[in-house]
Amino acid sequence: MxxxxxxxxxxxxxxxxxxxxxxxxxxxxxxxxxxxxxxxxxxxxxxxxxxxxxxxxxxxxxxxLGPTITKTLQEEIKNSQDAVVEALFPILGKMIKRYVQHEMKLLSEKINNQVNSTFSFKRFFRKAKYKASGIDESDLIIQEQTNTKIEQVIIIEKASGMVLAEYSKTKMADEDMVAGMLTAIKSFVEDAFIKESQDLHYIEYDLYHIHLQNFSSFYIAVVISGAYNVISKDKLEDKIFKFANKHKVVNLLKNKRLLTQKLEDFFKNGSI
Structure with missing residues (x-):
């Protein structure tokens, strides 16, 4: 080997x-x-x-993760209060409107019951009218007392008092002057009454009524002629909330031309 x-x-x-x-x-x-x-x-x-x-x-x-998520949401909501308020305004507005409408229906039924217990020639002819039109008599009584008409609508920025959009069939007044006046009055009244989170909602001027619908960063001023009562106020608020929600007004605040067009299309019939 x-x-x-x-x-x-x-x-x-x-x-x-x-x-x-x-x-x-x-x-x-x-x-x-x-x-x-x-x-x-x-x-x-x-x-x-x-x-x-x-x-x-x-x-x-x-x-x-629970405490972290909760803390993050709280901070985000705190830092974005305006956005949260803008999102909730139309929803809360509708909820409140439904409640008010329910109460108005109860009031209408009470008026109807009261009317049925009385007799007059005027009521006789009214009864014939509401039967022909299909409108409840109590609603017709209320409707006869109101003849409201929207004369002018102005969207105003809260912080600056600047006009963001305006619409009126006939030029009633200079919108910038009206906006400045309303903003000054609002600031004075809201500061004079030392109440937190309180807003001015209504001003009466001669034969006109000015309804102020407040939102987070802006408010809508509606100049109304004719009778202005709970029913017309309720309908007008419904109309304003519908407009704000339908056209997402908060997203159009920087586009004055488009916002004005949307405002005109929505309020052009002039009725509440």
Whole structure:
């Protein structure tokens, strides 16, 4: 036996365990490659781990993320109060309107009951009129007392008193002068009565009534001629809230031309 043969035998004896170990690793690598490359097999291995982690995460959310989320929302609402108010104004307005409408319906029924208990020639002819028109008699009585007409509508920025948009069929008054006057009166009255979060809603000027609908960053002034009572006020507020919500007025404040067009289209019939 020569020297090379002897070295080969010694090498085989010494490296047998290492070869077996390398062979074992190669088999495991092949199995791992097969598992990674085969989606179903990988999913079978990974999905249970992910599901377990997700369930654990869901259980820990109230304790781990709850306080952080609550604090973040509180800070965001605090920093964006104007935006929150603008978003809630139309919704709250509608809720209040529904309540007022319900109360007006009750009032109408009470008037109707009272009318039915009395008799007069005027009531006789009125009764014939409401039967022909299909309008409830109590509503007709109220309607006869009101003849309201929208003369002018102005949208005014609260902070500066600037006119953002204006519409009127006949030019009643200079809108900038009216806006300045209304803003000055509002500021004076609201400052004079030391009450927080109180707004001026109505001004009477000679034969005209000026209804002020306040929003967060602006207010809408509506000049009205004729009778102005609870019913006409209720209808006008409905109309204003509908306009503000339908056209997303807060998003149009910087586009005076488009806002004026929307204002004209909505109020052009002049009725409440």
């Amino acid at each position: 020569n020297q090379d043969e002897k070295l080969s035998i010694i090498k085989d004896i010494l490296l047998t365990d290492e070869r077996e170990f390398v062979s074992s690793i190669e088999k495991k690598i092949k199995i791992l490659e097969h598992t990674v490359n085969e989606k179903k097999q990988l999913s079978a291995k990974v999905n249970p781990i992910i599901d377990e982690k997700l369930q654990q995460f869901i259980k820990e959310i109230p304790n781990s």
